[in-house]
Amino acid sequence: MGGGRVTERYRGLIGSAVVIALLGLWQLVSVTTAAGRLSSSPVAVFLAVPEVLRDGLALQSLYSLQAFVVGMIAAIAAGVLLGLFLGSMRVLTYLLEPSLMAFYITPTIALLPLVVIWLGVGNTSTAFIVFLSAVFPIVINTIAGMRQSDPAWSRTIRAFGGGRLLTFCLADVPGALPEIVLGIRLGIGRGLIGIIVAEMYASSRGLGFLLDTYSRAYRISDLCVVVFAIGIVGFAMVQGVRLFEDRTARWRAS
Amino acid sequence: MARVVKVLRLDGPFVLGTLGLIGIVALWQVLVWTGAINPFIASSPERVVREFGVLWSSGQLTSALGASGIEFAVALGLSLAVGCIAGVAMYASTAVEFAFDPIVWFVYSAPIVTLYPLLIIWFGLGRPAAIATGFLLGVVPIVVNTRAGLQSTDRHLLRAVRSFGASERFALLHVVVPHSLPLIVAGVRLAVGRVMIGVVVGEMFGANQGFGYLIAYYGSVVKATDVMVALCTLVVAGIAITQTVWLFEQWCGRWRVRA
Amino acid sequence: MHLEYPAASGGEPLVAIADLSLTIAQGEFVAIIGPSGCGKSSLLYLINGIAKPTSGTISVAGDVVTRPSPDRALVFQDAALLPWCSVLTNVAVGLQIQRKSKSERETVAAELIKLVGLDGFGAKLPHQLSGGMKQRVGIARALCVDPEVLLMDEPFGALDAQTRQLMGVELLRIWLHRKKTVIFVTHDIDEAVFLADRVVVMSARPSRVIEEVRIDLSRPRALDIENTTEFLQYRRQIWDVLKSEVTASWAGGA
Numbered sequence: 197m198g199g200g201r202v203t204e205r206y207r208g209l210i211g212s213a214v215v216i217a218l219l220g221l222w223q224l225v226s227v228t229t230a231a232g233r234l235s236s237s238p239v240a241v242f243l244a245v246p247e248v249l250r251d252g253l254a255l256q257s258l259y260s261l262q263a264f265v266v267g268m269i270a271a272i273a274a275g276v277l278l279g280l281f282l283g284s285m286r287v288l289t290y291l292l293e294p295s296l297m298a299f300y301i302t303p304t305i306a307l308l309p310l311v312v313i314w315l316g317v318g319n320t321s322t323a324f325i326v327f328l329s330a331v332f333p334i335v336i337n338t339i340a341g342m343r344q345s346d347p348a349w350s351r352t353i354r355a356f357g358g359g360r361l362l363t364f365c366l367a368d369v370p371g372a373l374p375e376i377v378l379g380i381r382l383g384i385g386r387g388l389i390g391i392i393v394a395e396m397y398a399s400s401r402g403l404g405f406l407l408d409t410y411s412r413a414y415r416i417s418d419l420c421v422v423v424f425a426i427g428i429v430g431f432a433m434v435q436g437v438r439l440f441e442d443r444t445a446r447w448r449a450s
Numbered sequence: 451m452a453r454v455v456k457v458l459r460l461d462g463p464f465v466l467g468t469l470g471l472i473g474i475v476a477l478w479q480v481l482v483w484t485g486a487i488n489p490f491i492a493s494s495p496e497r498v499v500r501e502f503g504v505l506w507s508s509g510q511l512t513s514a515l516g517a518s519g520i521e522f523a524v525a526l527g528l529s530l531a532v533g534c535i536a537g538v539a540m541y542a543s544t545a546v547e548f549a550f551d552p553i554v555w556f557v558y559s560a561p562i563v564t565l566y567p568l569l570i571i572w573f574g575l576g577r578p579a580a581i582a583t584g585f586l587l588g589v590v591p592i593v594v595n596t597r598a599g600l601q602s603t604d605r606h607l608l609r610a611v612r613s614f615g616a617s618e619r620f621a622l623l624h625v626v627v628p629h630s631l632p633l634i635v636a637g638v639r640l641a642v643g644r645v646m647i648g649v650v651v652g653e654m655f656g657a658n659q660g661f662g663y664l665i666a667y668y669g670s671v672v673k674a675t676d677v678m679v680a681l682c683t684l685v686v687a688g689i690a691i692t693q694t695v696w697l698f699e700q701w702c703g704r705w706r707v708r709a
Numbered sequence: 710m711h712l713e714y715p716a717a718s719g720g721e722p723l724v725a726i727a728d729l730s731l732t733i734a735q736g737e738f739v740a741i742i743g744p745s746g747c748g749k750s751s752l753l754y755l756i757n758g759i760a761k762p763t764s765g766t767i768s769v770a771g772d773v774v775t776r777p778s779p780d781r782a783l784v785f786q787d788a789a790l791l792p793w794c795s796v797l798t799n800v801a802v803g804l805q806i807q808r809k810s811k812s813e814r815e816t817v818a819a820e821l822i823k824l825v826g827l828d829g830f831g832a833k834l835p836h837q838l839s840g841g842m843k844q845r846v847g848i849a850r851a852l853c854v855d856p857e858v859l860l861m862d863e864p865f866g867a868l869d870a871q872t873r874q875l876m877g878v879e880l881l882r883i884w885l886h887r888k889k890t891v892i893f894v895t896h897d898i899d900e901a902v903f904l905a906d907r908v909v910v911m912s913a914r915p916s917r918v919i920e921e922v923r924i925d926l927s928r929p930r931a932l933d934i935e936n937t938t939e940f941l942q943y944r945r946q947i948w949d950v951l952k953s954e955v956t957a958s959w960a961g962g963a
Binding site: 606607609610611612613614615616617620624625628629704705706 | 754757759776777778779782783785787789791792793802803805806807834835836854
């Protein structure tokens with residue numbers, strides 16, 4: 197559909213134009229309407245940046261990053277290992293997949309109050325929430341990857357006399373790699389939401405805490421600065437994983 | 451009877467899966483009995499079951515179902531409407547596609563929950579903000595899947611139909627739509643889970659009705675059992691809806707060649 | 710009825726057909742043969758109207774072709790059946806486009822289904838059919854709209870060798886029932902000689918007509934005709950012409 201070759205060039209142009217237009221609209225609304233005045237404006241947000249930096253944006257980011265990284269690494273390690281294990285045997289997969297799906301669908305954030313009781317306010321709770329949020333997409337996608345790993349590869353290795361472990365390492369795992377990386381990408385997205393919300397509720401440090409503070413004080417411009425900061429970090433992380441994902445998927449002719 | 455079993459796929463994997471679920475619940479109970487898990491924090495299956503009865507008869511669960519249910523329906527309805535229209539628009543016009551792409555990207559990647567304070571200001575505390583959150587979370591898979599579904603239509607089929615002199619309208623109605631339906635419904639299925647989470651989280655932070663509110667309230671007074679009851683009911687409802695949509699998705703795609 | 714097009718050229722910088730002129734009489738069965746990629750299919754699309762020539766005109770029965778029409782129905786190599794529709798609905802698609810009533814569609818389609826030998830398969834879905842059966846549905850679909858010209862684009866190309874031969878016999882049987890003008894594209898010389906009244910040989914890209922061979926074998930033809938000396942002579946004649954073209958197209962990287 198559409199113009200094809202010539203119009204591709206305009207993709208960046210039109211996209212940027214729309215974004216600029218929306219920002220302009222926002223600026224206009226903030227100056228003219230009542231609700232708009234409360235919602236800050238691009239200019240105000242821009243001006244609020246130094247103030248937020250002074251408030252310690254960098255430091256709080258570090259706190260959040262700490263807990264996030266710990267939770268994510270745990271989730272990736274546990275998730276991939278569990279996924280590989282469960283995915284290697286049909287029976288196990290059938291047995292546990294519905295339960296995993298049930299956990300996946302549960303808003304882990306709902307468990308926040310209980311987690312806080314158990315682990316106290318602070319980094320441990322938030323890291324644990326990140327872990328819970330991220331581990332299930334990783335496990336589920338790893339299992340899916342194992343399942344759709346082309347049996348032709350494992351057959352080839354076995355035909356050359358490879359034992360069970362060798363087949364597993366050389367055929368099943370690499371075959372599942374794209375799905376695993378996809379799962380990690382989804383996990384990062386969920387983990388990000390998890391850390392922010394967890395900190396809003398259960399911590400006195402970190403970006404989520406900052407958001408909560410600004411929110412209560414109705415300091416919307418500062419709030420927006422933090423939101424954009426989080427957005428940029430999240431975007432960068434997801435893009436990074438996307439690049440990696442493309443690389444692993446490239447050798448897949450399909 | 452046999453047909454019901456076949457349609458609902460009540461076969462081997464299903465039986466195993468159910469056994470697995472039961473097994474995990476049983477494990478939970480055992481861990482509580484042996485003291486490995488503190489029931490004060492995590493409750494136990496038997497308490498949850500008992501408390502479920504209490505909460506149900508007191509009407510709390512029904513009213514929460516009603517409140518959250520309405521918010522869920524509204525948010526999902528909005529997601530469907532906006533999502534489908536946007537998806538079709540992006541399919542029909544390259545200009546629109548280029549224009550909307552960054553927006554779709556942004557809404558998808560940005561942690562919507564961080565915008566929650568903003569949403570409260572714009573839409574009001576509680577229910578409106580919950581619906582807005584649900585909508586924002588749910589609209590993206592629908593847009594993406596609708597557009598992808600429409601674009602994936604087999605060119606050969608379109609060419610064949612056009613060679614008989616079919617109008618664009620005919621091609622759209624009779625080839626593009628039936629072909630893309632499974633993918634679009636898949637998008638709806640994904641949206642269902644996300645909308646549910648959005649609505650519940652939205653309620654947790656400011657509503658005075660609904661499941662989110664129940665969870666937040668009971669959480670704050672540390673009544674783990676009640677939290678679990680609310681959570682489990684939520685999960686069961688979520689699974690039920692998702693599975694129903696999935697069945698419809700399978701029906702829409704029944705002509706698909708099994709690779 | 711005459712079919713006539715002075716010259717045609719397809720594609721952008723790629724010249725598919727250079728300078729082609731062809732006249733076909735009504736009721737004639739013409740086979741078009743040529744090396745791969747020489748634009749045989751493009752020719753059919755031009756006649757149908759779904760493709761437009763860069764220069765030159767195509768006229769059928771005195772009318773110039775400007776848009777696709779069921780009067781010049783196409784049968785495709787991959788059958789291109791709507792996978793969610795039953796055989797009956799697929800066959801009737803052409804009539805549905807013409808807004809005919811349901812009862813009329815179903816009666817005509819049922820007739821045709823019987824003609825192509827698929828009686829009783831009306832309710833089946835395409836994925837339940839074999840390759841040969843799908844092609845027969847495609848043929849029925851084309852015949853359903855009672856076209857003036859039947860355009861067949863390597864319809865048996867995807868079938869195995871035995872099925873292909875049997876389908877050829879089937880096609881002639883169906884053709885004898887309803888004497889249409891048929892333009893049949895193939896790369897199989899035996900098939901061309903067996904089926905056609907006249908074989909047109911196209912050159913490699915950019916293509917022209919380089920040879921026309923009149924096949925004077927009596928009808929109805931049975932498969933054992935392929936062993937007669939005349940048949941082999943025709944075959945030899947065509948292959949000699951084709952050989953150099955195929956080598957040329959290989960050199961050109963087709």
